[in-house]
Amino acid sequence: MDISSAVGMELQDSKMNGGALPADAVGPSQEHEDFLPSDDPVPERKPVQFMDFEGNTSFGMSVFNLSNAIMGSGILGLAYAMSHTGVIFFLALLLCIALLSSYSIHLLLTCAGVVAGTEGIRACREGSGGHRHLSAQCWGDWYLKGNFLIIIVSVIIILPLALMKHLGYLGYTSGLSLTCMLFFLVSVIYKKFQIGCAVGRNETAVTSEDSPDVPRQGFNISCEAHMFTVDSQMSYTVPIMAFAFVCHPEVLPIYTELCRPTQRRMQAVANVSIGAMFFMYALTATFGYLTFYSSVEAELLHMYSQRDLLILCVRLAVLVAVTLTVPVVLFPIRRALQQLLFPSKAFSWLRHVAIALILLVLVNVLVICVPTIRDIFGVIGSTSAPSLIFILPSIFYLRIVPSDTEPLFSWPKIQALCFGILGVLFMAISLGFMFTNWATGHNHMSGH
Template sequence: SDEPGIALISSPKTTREARYSMISACFNFVNSIIGSGVVGLPYALNQAGLPFGVLLLIIVAFITDYTIILLIKGGNLSGTNSYQSLVQSTFGFPGFLILSALQFLYPFIAMISYNITTGDTLTKIFQRISGVGPDHIMADRHFVIVMSTVLCTLPLSLYRNIERLGKVSFLSMILTVIILVIVIIRAATLGPQIPPTAEAWLFAKWNAIQAVGVMSFAFICHHNSFLIYGSLERPTLTNWTRVTHISVGSALIISAAFAVASYVTFTGYTQGDIFENYCRNDNLATFGRFCFALSIITTFPLECFVTREVISNSICGRELSKVEHISVTVIIVAACTAMSLAYDCLGIVLELNGALSATPLIFIIPSACFLKLSPGRWYHSENLMPAILIALGVFVMITGLTMTGLNPQDCSHGAEMFYCADANVSATLAPV
C-alpha cells in the first residue's frame, strides 16, 4: 500500500474489523450531524425561500465535507491528532484558547437544546396516554428531563470509547428515517388542508444569511472529527475521505428531504421547531415526536464526548483517570440539565450559536490552519478554496449576528397552531 497504517497483507479478520470500524464511524458521523438542528432546517427554508434554501443547504453540506477532510489533512501536516492540538501547533496558545472555547460552547449548548427538546416532546407524548393530564407528573417537563438524564443520557455518556456508540447511532439513524417517512406522509395528507401563505414559493428571501447560521448549526460535526477518525481500524486519508463523503452525503439527503417535506406542509407558518407545527391530537405526529426524542437522547453522548475531551486537553493536559472521567461527565451532564430546567425556549440562542460558534468551526478555523501549514501562496490552486472560505465565513458571522440581533427568531413554545381547530384538519388527523 502507498499509505501509512495499511499492511501489505491483511487477514480476513483484520479486513472485517476495518470495514466494521468504517461502518460504525459512518453511523456516528451521521448521528452527530442529524441532531436537534434538523428540526430547524424547515424554518431555515422559510427564512431563505424554498429553492434558494435548498441550494444553500447543498452548499453548506459541500463546505462541511470539504473542511472535515481539510482538518485531517492539517492534522497529518502538523503531526497532531486532535482539533485543539492542530490549532495550538498552528496558531499557538491564543488560537488554542479560542478554539477550546468554541469547541466547548457549541456541543454544550447543543446538549442543553437536546434536553429541552426531550422534555417538551415527551411531555406532549405522555399527555396522549389516558389518565395523564396537564397536572400529572409525567406532563411536567422538569421531571421528564431529569428522568431521561438519569436513565438514558448519563449512562450512555459514561462510555470511554466512542466506537462503542456505533450500535446506538445505528438505532438513531433508523429512528430518523422513520421520522422522515412520517413527515412525508403528513406533507401529502395534511399539507393540502393548510393554505400556503403569501410569498410561500419565492425563490429567495432577505433572511438567507440567518438561514446559513441555522444550517451550519445543523451540519457541524467538526468537533467530533478527530474522535471518529481515531476510531477507525485503519485511520488513513483515503478511508477518512470515503467515510466523510458517505456520512455527509447521507445526512444531506435526509436533511433536505425532511426540510422540504416539512416546509411544503406549513409554508410561512413553519416554526423554529417543526414539531410545534403539528397538532396535539395527531397520533402519527406523536409517534414521530417519540422517535425524535429517542434519536436526540442517543445523540447527546456524542456531544458529551467532545466537551469532556476539551476539558481533558485544556485543563488536565492528559487522559482522564476513571474517577476523573466519571466526575467530569457527571458535572457536564448536571450543568446541562440544570440549564435546560431553567429555560424552555432557546431559539435565539441556537441561532446565535450557529453564527457565533458553528460558522468559525466550519468555515474559518479548518481553512486557516490548512493555509498556515500548506506551502505556497494563498492564491495557488490547493489554497484558493480555503482562502475563499475564510472570507465567506467572516461575512456570514458578521451578517448573521447582526440580522439575528435585529430580527430574532420568534418562539411559539407550547402554542397550538390555529389550523388545528379547523374541521378539515381534524378530519385529516382522524385515525383510519
C-alpha cells in the same frame, strides 16, 4: 478552542523534539494505511498509555457516528428556514453548506496528517464540541411539566453511554438514533399527503376536538409554495442550515478509532455522512414546508396535532434520537477539557466520570432554561457554526501546513484563506441582521 487545544499539544511536542516533525508523520499530499503507530516497540516513543489503542471501528459504524453527530435538533428548523428562502433557494444554500462542510473536513484531515507524529492524532480522540443538542423542545407537553424527566433520562440513559471509554462503542446507538430520525422523515412525508391543503380553515376549526388528525395551526390561505423568498427572518435561516451540518469536533475522534485510518478513508466517511444528511434534510424541509407553507414554526413538530398518535410516536422517536446523540458529542468536550486542564496527567476514571457529570449538569440547566429553540439555532448557527466549519479549519491549515510543502501564495492556501474570510463575513452578516431584528422588534414568528 476545543479542536485547537488538541492540535496545539501536538505542535508543542514537535517543538520539544527540536522543531522537526516526527519521521513517520504524514504530509498533506502523502498518506498510507499505517497512519496510526503500530504495536512494534520503539525505544524513542512514550510508553503506551491506558487510553491508547489501535482503531478498530468499521467504516459503517464510523458513518453512523459521524451522521449522528451531524444530525440533531437542527432538522426541526429546516422547514422554517425554507419558508423564508423558498424551495429552490433553500436547496441551493443547503447544498453549498454541505459542500463547504466537506471541504472544511478535508482541511482538518490534512492538518491532522501533518501533526500525526508518534502519539499524533490520538490526543484528539475524544475532542470537543457539544453545543448541538441542547434543546428538548420537541417534548411538547412533557417539556412543560417534565424537568424531572429530563434529569432522569440524563442519569439513566445519557450518563452510562457518556462514560464509555471508546467512541466506537456508540456506533450501535448512533444507528438506532438514525433509524428514529428516518421514522421522523417518513412520518413528515406521510402527514403531508394525509393533511393535504386545508384552504379556508381557520385556527378555531383546526384545533377543534373532533379533528385530532389535523395540525393545531392555521394554513397559508393560498397553499402556494414560493421558489425564491428573501425577508427579514432570513437572518435565522442560513444559521439554521449551518447549525445542522456542524460535526467537526467529532471528526478527529472518529478518525482515530477508524479501522485502517487514512485521510482518504476518513474523507469518504465524511462525504457519505454529509451526503446522507443532505438528502434527509432536504426531504424533511420540503415536505414539512409543503404541509404548512408560510405558517410553519421554527420547530416543525409544534405544527402537528398533539392528540395524533403517530405524532406522539414521532416525538418519542426524536427524543430518543437526540438523547442518543448527546454521548457522542460529550466525548470531544471531555477530551478537550482533559487536554486543557490536565495535559500531563494519566487517565483517571474519577476525573473521567467527574467531567461527564459536570457537562451533563450544564446541559440540563440549558435545556430547562433556554426559552425557544429558534434562539439556539440563530445564536449558535451565527457563532459556533461558522467558527467550526469555516474559520478554525482554515486557520489550522494556514498555520500547520508547512510553507515548504504549500507556499503561502499557493492555490490551496489561497483557497483556505478565502474560506476563512467567508466564515468571518457569514458570522458578521448573520449577527448583524439578528441584532437588527431584535432592536427593531421584528423578532416575531411570521405567519402568527
